[in-house]
Amino acid sequence: MVRTHNLGFPRIGGKRELKFALERYWKNQIPQQALLETGLELRQRHWEQLSNLDLVPVGDFSYYDQVLDMSFMLGNIPKRAHRSLANELDQYFRVARGRSPKDSESQCVHAGEMTKWFDTNYHYIAPEFTSDTAFSLNPNRLLQQIEEAKAMGVNPKPVLVGPVSYLWLGKSKDSSDRLELLPKLLSAYKELLQKLASAGVQWVQIDEPILVTELDESWCEAIKVSYQAFDKSPVKLLLASYFGELKENQSLLCDLPVSGIHLDAINGQDDISGIMAQLKDDQVLSLGVINGRNIWKTNLTQTLNWLEPIAQQLKSRLWLAPSCSLLHVPVGLANETQLEHDIKSWLAFAIQKLDELNVLSMALNSGRASVQQQLDDNAAAVAQRASSERVHNHVVKASVAALHSQMEKRQSDYTIRADQQRQIRPLPKFPTTTIGSFPQTNEIRQARLRFRKGELSQADYTKFIQGEIRYAIKEQEKLGLDVLVHGEAERNDMVEYFGQQLQGYAFSQSGWVQSYGSRCVKPPILFGDISRPKSMTVEWIKYAQSLTEKPVKGMLTGPVTILNWSFVRDDQPRSISCLQLALAIREEVLDLEREGVGIIQIDEAALREGLPLRAKQWPGYLGWAIRSFCIAANGVKDETQIHTHMCYSEFNDIIEAIASMDADVVTIETSRSDMELLGAFDDFQYPNEIGPGVYDIHSPNVPEEDQIINLMTLAAQKIPEARLWINPDCGLKTRTWEEVVPALQNMVAAAQRLREIA
Ligand code: GLN
Ligand code: ZN
Numbered sequence: 001m002v003r004t005h006n007l008g009f010p011r012i013g014g015k016r017e018l019k020f021a022l023e024r025y026w027k028n029q030i031p032q033q034a035l036l037e038t039g040l041e042l043r044q045r046h047w048e049q050l051s052n053l054d055l056v057p058v059g060d061f062s063y064y065d066q067v068l069d070m071s072f073m074l075g076n077i078p079k080r081a082h083r084s085l086a087n088e089l090d091q092y093f094r095v096a097r098g099r100s101p102k103d104s105e106s107q108c109v110h111a112g113e114m115t116k117w118f119d120t121n122y123h124y125i126a127p128e129f130t131s132d133t134a135f136s137l138n139p140n141r142l143l144q145q146i147e148e149a150k151a152m153g154v155n156p157k158p159v160l161v162g163p164v165s166y167l168w169l170g171k172s173k174d175s176s177d178r179l180e181l182l183p184k185l186l187s188a189y190k191e192l193l194q195k196l197a198s199a200g201v202q203w204v205q206i207d208e209p210i211l212v213t214e215l216d217e218s219w220c221e222a223i224k225v226s227y228q229a230f231d232k233s234p235v236k237l238l239l240a241s242y243f244g245e246l247k248e249n250q251s252l253l254c255d256l257p258v259s260g261i262h263l264d265a266i267n268g269q270d271d272i273s274g275i276m277a278q279l280k281d282d283q284v285l286s287l288g289v290i291n292g293r294n295i296w297k298t299n300l301t302q303t304l305n306w307l308e309p310i311a312q313q314l315k316s317r318l319w320l321a322p323s324c325s326l327l328h329v330p331v332g333l334a335n336e337t338q339l340e341h342d343i344k345s346w347l348a349f350a351i352q353k354l355d356e357l358n359v360l361s362m363a364l365n366s367g368r369a370s371v372q373q374q375l376d377d378n379a380a381a382v383a384q385r386a387s388s389e390r391v392h393n394h395v396v397k398a399s400v401a402a403l404h405s406q407m408e409k410r411q412s413d414y415t416i417r418a419d420q421q422r423q424i425r426p427l428p429k430f431p432t433t434t435i436g437s438f439p440q441t442n443e444i445r446q447a448r449l450r451f452r453k454g455e456l457s458q459a460d461y462t463k464f465i466q467g468e469i470r471y472a473i474k475e476q477e478k479l480g481l482d483v484l485v486h487g488e489a490e491r492n493d494m495v496e497y498f499g500q501q502l503q504g505y506a507f508s509q510s511g512w513v514q515s516y517g518s519r520c521v522k523p524p525i526l527f528g529d530i531s532r533p534k535s536m537t538v539e540w541i542k543y544a545q546s547l548t549e550k551p552v553k554g555m556l557t558g559p560v561t562i563l564n565w566s567f568v569r570d571d572q573p574r575s576i577s578c579l580q581l582a583l584a585i586r587e588e589v590l591d592l593e594r595e596g597v598g599i600i601q602i603d604e605a606a607l608r609e610g611l612p613l614r615a616k617q618w619p620g621y622l623g624w625a626i627r628s629f630c631i632a633a634n635g636v637k638d639e640t641q642i643h644t645h646m647c648y649s650e651f652n653d654i655i656e657a658i659a660s661m662d663a664d665v666v667t668i669e670t671s672r673s674d675m676e677l678l679g680a681f682d683d684f685q686y687p688n689e690i691g692p693g694v695y696d697i698h699s700p701n702v703p704e705e706d707q708i709i710n711l712m713t714l715a716a717q718k719i720p721e722a723r724l725w726i727n728p729d730c731g732l733k734t735r736t737w738e739e740v741v742p743a744l745q746n747m748v749a750a751a752q753r754l755r756e757i758a
Pocket of ligand 1 (some may be wrong): 435436439488494555603605645646647729730732733
């Protein structure tokens with residue numbers, strides 16, 4: 001009999017229960033007990049939803065991040081968070097967010113660095129290491145959850161981040177070699193496995209997603225050493241990789257003395273035969289046959305066609321699962337009442353994916369006839385999608401075919417443009433600006449909701465948003481910022497807002513996916529060829545500009561980010577969808593320019609996270625991604641200033657690609673990593689203007705003026721002052737005005753002092 005299991009379930013809750021409980025707790029509006037109860041309810045609900053499976057994950061639930069959970073379980077807690085410890089969960093939030101609900105202003109610490117989880121839009125808190133990092137196991141949380149799961153009558157399979165991926169995902173704070181910590185770390189893991197065995201656990205899923213990346217000798221060796229060390233493990237280990245292909249790491253994996261291997265059979269289908277050939281007789285092979293990264297129905301018949309021979313060969317040694325944790329898809333379709341019927345029939349969220357898994361295992365275990373109806377329904381939906389007229393637009397396909405390289409280039413080089421831009425819009429040295437959004441207050445959210453429900457007329461809604469724009473402009477003028485923004489009050493989300501105005505997009509009502517901590521995004525669903533019926537932002541920006549003498553930036557989301565933060569088609573290459581988006585944004589850029597908007601920011605917050613996990617595949621991706629940005633941005637006149645913004649600091653490895661986008665100004669996230677990005681400028685002279693973020697907007701803490709000056713002084717050692725801008729790290733929508741005003745006051749004051757020094 002083929003067995004089924006799951007690698008991880010979305011923890012935020014179908015109605016984002018966890019998000020709301022967390023945020024209330026952080027604001028001291030509910031006691032910790034209430035938060036813990038919500039957590040327990042969610043875990044129990046999820047195990048119930050998974051109860052058809054042979055094994056269910058435990059430890060995939062998290063109050064913030066599973067990597068941070070691992071750090072706490074291993075007792076690897078940054079020293080700065082040790083002080084005046086109330087309880088463990090509060091200490092945990094102190095590391096995650098820079099403060100716990102009990103902390104006073106003076107007890108704030110800088111939050112742990114947040115980094116993208118492989119090529120997803122999930123962010124984890126990077127473990128911190130120094131040469132004297134010690135581990136001391138604290139497995140109580142996990143052990144307790146195992147008991148909870150057992151009480152539900154399910155078969156628990158704890159999920160751990162593997163030791164080598166744990167080291168790899170972390171950062172050395174004293175430039176010592178993380179791998180030197182491996183022996184100590186392995187002792188902690190061994191102790192943990194022992195504890196799990198004592199708790200009656202049979203199988204442990206141990207994730208080493210780094211196996212789908214290019215590993216150098218020392219990391220390969222670390223993998224070998226680690227799993228040799230677990231050879232006589234008291235529990236069976238299912239070693240899981242996902243998100244890509246193992247390629248040259250296949251034999252490394254197959255040589256390890258583990259009881260089972262999980263492969264991503266969606267992104268790593270080509271690995272299957274190689275792994276099968278090396279699989280030992282007593283090893284289990286778990287195939288991730290349902291895509292855990294998108295929301296389309298699986299073509300079940302097609303899957304069975306290739307799976308059946310494997311099942312015949314492996315029998316009960318074959319396990320089936322989604323390709324990766326379902327953390328990256330929404331919980332379920334049950335609450336989706338507004339999706340059009342045909343589009344909804346093409347979709348599968350987490351719960352539906354588990355149903356698909358069930359159908360597959362029944363078909364393998366009892367024959368296709370036992371699930372004929374489900375297979376027929378599935379085939380009908382898949383076929384209807386493939387031929388739907390809503391998916392295919394021949395005009396759009398023709399415009400993409402007609403693209404030419406002239407459309408990718410600015411008229412003149414940066415230096416010529418910069419002169420013209422300075423003449424037309426003189427700005428002080430170290431010009432100050434923000435990244436676009438201002439706080440999204442409850443009032444704003446309410447108004448958008450009421451408008452959507454038809455309780456607020458178009459005219460009243462427009463008036464309301466104009467009021468918000470007026471407020472944002474007035475505040476910025478008071479603060480003395482140089483380049484203003486309209487504040488993005490009309491946008492629920494920087495991608496959904498555009499998707500809603502483009503043809504080819506559909507929207508779920510509650511298709512939330514965790515981005516970090518309590519932050520969720522609701523990725524729109526790009527299902528068909530993309531076109532733009534009319535302008536999307538022009539009226540708001542024009543209104544904002546009419547209120548002030550200072551320049552107001554037009555604010556757009558770029559094609560690569562729209563693509564990377566959407567659920568996208570799996571029936572054509574991503575590059576084609578991206579070019580279609582680029583053409584739509586280009587039309588918007590040209591509309592803005594025509595209406596007199598002189599500065600246009602095109603956010604490519606997510607450009608980096610689309611990078612393939614293997615460096616060998618980077619040039620291919622960067623080729624079409626940068627081309628798409630250039631098509632969107634570079635049709636403007638010389639005097640129009642193009643800005644772009646990126647949400648990350650690891651810049652070094654793609655700095656040349658970023659330079660080739662030829663944006664006049666790029667703003668980036670840097671403050672949490674102490675200007676780490678500046679290393680990029682040692683070997684590469686970035687040719688255009690740059691605004692390294694000096695205010696960490698992911699933390700509620702207000703940056704000090706001196707801190708900002710220090711960061712900018714560091715930046716000025718690498719980049720000529722004349723090309724530096726001063727700005728926060730990212731948009732301010734998640735903050736409150738009470739936090740934002742003092743922070744920006746400090747930022748503007750710092751800019752003024754820098755101008756005096758300079
Ligand atoms: N312009 C967007 C904002 O300010 C950018 C957000 C982002 O980079 N994630 O909110
Ligand atoms: Zn950002």
